[in-house]
Each structure stands twice: as C-alpha cells, then as structure tokens.
Amino acid sequence: MRTRSQTRNRNRQQQSQQAVVQPFHLEEPFVNPPLVLMADNRTMAQLLQAPTEGYEDAIVIPEINANFELKHGLINLVQNKQFFGHDKEDPHAHIRYFNKITSTMRFPDVPSTSIKLMLFPFSLEGSARIWLEKEPPRSILTWDDLVSKFINQFFPPSKTTNLRNEITRFQQRFDESFYEAWDRFNDLLRACPHHGFSELHQLDTFYNALNANDQDSLNSAAGGNFLDKMPRECLRIIESKSKVRNSRNKAVVAKVSSNSSTPGISPDVAALTTEVGTRSYKSLV
Known part of the structure; x- marks a missing residue:
C-alpha cells in the first residue's frame, strides 16, 4: 500500500514531466568572417575593387626629358585635315600631309618622332579613330610601327x-x-x-x-x-x-x-x- 507521501512525490514528478520548458539561447556575438585567400594571394577586398588595367593607349610615347606639352594650336593644325577611313581616302596622302605639317615643328630636346606619336591620334576621326582605339594597349612603340599598322589597315595588300x-x-x-x-x-x-x-x-x-x-x-x-x-x-x-x-x-x-x-x-x-x-x-x- 502506498503512503500519502509517496503519492505526492509521484504527482510532482508527473507534473514536472508535463511542463513545457522554454529553452533560453544567448545571442552569439558577431564575428568578422575570415579573409579568403585566392590562388594568386589576392584578398576579397582587392577583388571587389574596380579594374584599373587595360585602359592604356596603344601608342607608347617615349619619355621626354624636357618641359613640353601639346598646345591647342598644334592640335588644331592637324585636325584641319583629318582621315576618316573611307574607301576613297588615300592613307599615303594622309601620311605625306601629316609629315609635311609636323616637319615644321621644332622643340629643343624633343624628338620629332615623339611629337608625331602624340599628334597623330588627333588627325584621325570616324572609323580611323575607332581602329586606333581597338589596337592592343602599348602595341605601338615607334613612328614606323604606327605608319606600318595604319597603312596595312587602310591600304590592304590586295x-x-x-x-x-x-x-x-x-x-x-x-x-x-x-x-x-x-x-x-x-x-x-x-x-x-x-x-x-x-x-x-x-x-x-x-x-x-x-x-x-x-x-x-x-x-x-x-x-x-x-x-x-x-x-x-x-x-x-x-x-x-x-x-x-x-x-x-x-x-x-x-x-x-x-x-x-x-x-x-x-x-x-x-x-x-x-x-x-x-x-x-x-x-x-
């Protein structure tokens, strides 16, 4: 026979089992994610930056050891007769005219070929300018390189x-x-x-x-x-x-x-x- 105290203990155990205990979770503290290292040792922050490569011009201007800058008058001079790249235009005539104009320009300690390389892009317009912009960066190192590529583009072997x-x-x-x-x-x-x-x-x-x-x-x-x-x-x-x-x-x-x-x-x-x-x-x- 169960005693009265045993009965009370049994009832308390049943009530404790039926009670729903709500668990209490502590919020986890914020932890910075670890840096992800790529195969070439670049961090994620570097990957998220805007690219800065591939914007260089095709023409490489040699270093000039003199205080020199292009004046608007020189630019306007070569822009008076621009080459557009039309079928009926003569690229040889354009080179001859450009050489004639630039041959009159003389600056101390500045090679004439450097002046030509700087001014030539201003003598182009239309499809001719688009052609030069599509040339690979730093692919034209000398004036002869520029003339050769220009003639081959607009005066093909055929x-x-x-x-x-x-x-x-x-x-x-x-x-x-x-x-x-x-x-x-x-x-x-x-x-x-x-x-x-x-x-x-x-x-x-x-x-x-x-x-x-x-x-x-x-x-x-x-x-x-x-x-x-x-x-x-x-x-x-x-x-x-x-x-x-x-x-x-x-x-x-x-x-x-x-x-x-x-x-x-x-x-x-x-x-x-x-x-x-x-x-x-x-x-x-």
Missing part, C-alpha cells in the same frame, strides 16, 4: 596588288596627250608609293605605253634611243616635253614651223628639240 597591275599595264589613251599620260602615270605611282618598281623600270613602262609619235619625239630629243640614256637624263627630257605639250606656246611652235627646213618633222618634236637644246646651252654657259 589594293597594292591591283595598283601594281595598273602600273604594269599602263597605256596611253587614244585621246590623251603626252602631258596627260605622264600626269596620270605619276598619279598611279603616288597612290602606291611602296610599288617596288625601280626608276628604270618605271621609265621603260611609261615609254612602251606611249603611241608611236610620242616615242619618236622622245627619241629625237634624246638624239637616239631614249632608253639608252641615264634615268636622270630621261626624266629631264620627259619633263621638258611635258611643259612644251602642256603650255601649247603657239608663238614658239609657229616660229619653229616657219623656220624649220627639215621636212616631215612635227612642230612638237621641233619645239621639244629646241627646248632641250636651249637647256643644254644654258648649262654650258
């Missing part, structure tokens, strides 16, 4: 091949004067200055492209076979003939025609012979 073929196949047109043919031939040479043809090859190509009358006039002025002369002498004869044909000095031609006793000689040949003879006489005096 265009060079086409112009070389035009020069090789050059022919005087039916209604074209000697002066017009010579001028057109020189335009082709200027359009492709890296054609690779020697001066003698150029003279041979032009002479064989002429009609029979103009060839005869060159031979007469040369006193024999025109191509037997030295290239410098051939050029002098061509320039003399070009001036005679272009000027069309009727007084000189009429005088030569009336005084000439040689039958069958054309006024142009006679005038050219007189011109060359006069130059030779002046050189001897």
Whole structure:
C-alpha cells in the first residue's frame, strides 16, 4: 500500500514531466568572417575593387626629358585635315600631309618622332579613330610601327596588288596627250608609293605605253634611243616635253614651223628639240 507521501512525490514528478520548458539561447556575438585567400594571394577586398588595367593607349610615347606639352594650336593644325577611313581616302596622302605639317615643328630636346606619336591620334576621326582605339594597349612603340599598322589597315595588300597591275599595264589613251599620260602615270605611282618598281623600270613602262609619235619625239630629243640614256637624263627630257605639250606656246611652235627646213618633222618634236637644246646651252654657259 502506498503512503500519502509517496503519492505526492509521484504527482510532482508527473507534473514536472508535463511542463513545457522554454529553452533560453544567448545571442552569439558577431564575428568578422575570415579573409579568403585566392590562388594568386589576392584578398576579397582587392577583388571587389574596380579594374584599373587595360585602359592604356596603344601608342607608347617615349619619355621626354624636357618641359613640353601639346598646345591647342598644334592640335588644331592637324585636325584641319583629318582621315576618316573611307574607301576613297588615300592613307599615303594622309601620311605625306601629316609629315609635311609636323616637319615644321621644332622643340629643343624633343624628338620629332615623339611629337608625331602624340599628334597623330588627333588627325584621325570616324572609323580611323575607332581602329586606333581597338589596337592592343602599348602595341605601338615607334613612328614606323604606327605608319606600318595604319597603312596595312587602310591600304590592304590586295589594293597594292591591283595598283601594281595598273602600273604594269599602263597605256596611253587614244585621246590623251603626252602631258596627260605622264600626269596620270605619276598619279598611279603616288597612290602606291611602296610599288617596288625601280626608276628604270618605271621609265621603260611609261615609254612602251606611249603611241608611236610620242616615242619618236622622245627619241629625237634624246638624239637616239631614249632608253639608252641615264634615268636622270630621261626624266629631264620627259619633263621638258611635258611643259612644251602642256603650255601649247603657239608663238614658239609657229616660229619653229616657219623656220624649220627639215621636212616631215612635227612642230612638237621641233619645239621639244629646241627646248632641250636651249637647256643644254644654258648649262654650258
């Protein structure tokens, strides 16, 4: 038989088991997360920073040991005639013009090539400027590097091949004067200055492209076979003939025609012979 005290103890145990005890949790103190080290020893803070690489220009300007800065006047000077990269633009002509402009700039202790490297980007606009901006950073170290990349971009090898073929196949047109043919031939040479043809090859190509009358006039002025002369002498004869044909000095031609006793000689040949003879006489005096 259970006593009264045993019963009270049993009831207390049952009540304690049925009671819901709410656990009490202490808040954990804040702990800074540990630094995460990457494979290349960079911290997370460094990774979150904005990148600073890859913004350098393609052109590397050599260090200048002088107090020098580009003035707005110099920049405006090259911006007067900018290159846009259009198909009909001549990159060679742009380089020639740029060299002509910058050749007049002289600053103590500042190399001319450094001035060119600094100014050239201002001479570009449109697709030409976009091309330069897309070049890899620090990939252009010298002026020759810049010219080479510029020409290769806007004057591809296929265009060079086409112009070389035009020069090789050059022919005087039916209604074209000697002066017009010579001028057109020189335009082709200027359009492709890296054609690779020697001066003698150029003279041979032009002479064989002429009609029979103009060839005869060159031979007469040369006193024999025109191509037997030295290239410098051939050029002098061509320039003399070009001036005679272009000027069309009727007084000189009429005088030569009336005084000439040689039958069958054309006024142009006679005038050219007189011109060359006069130059030779002046050189001897």
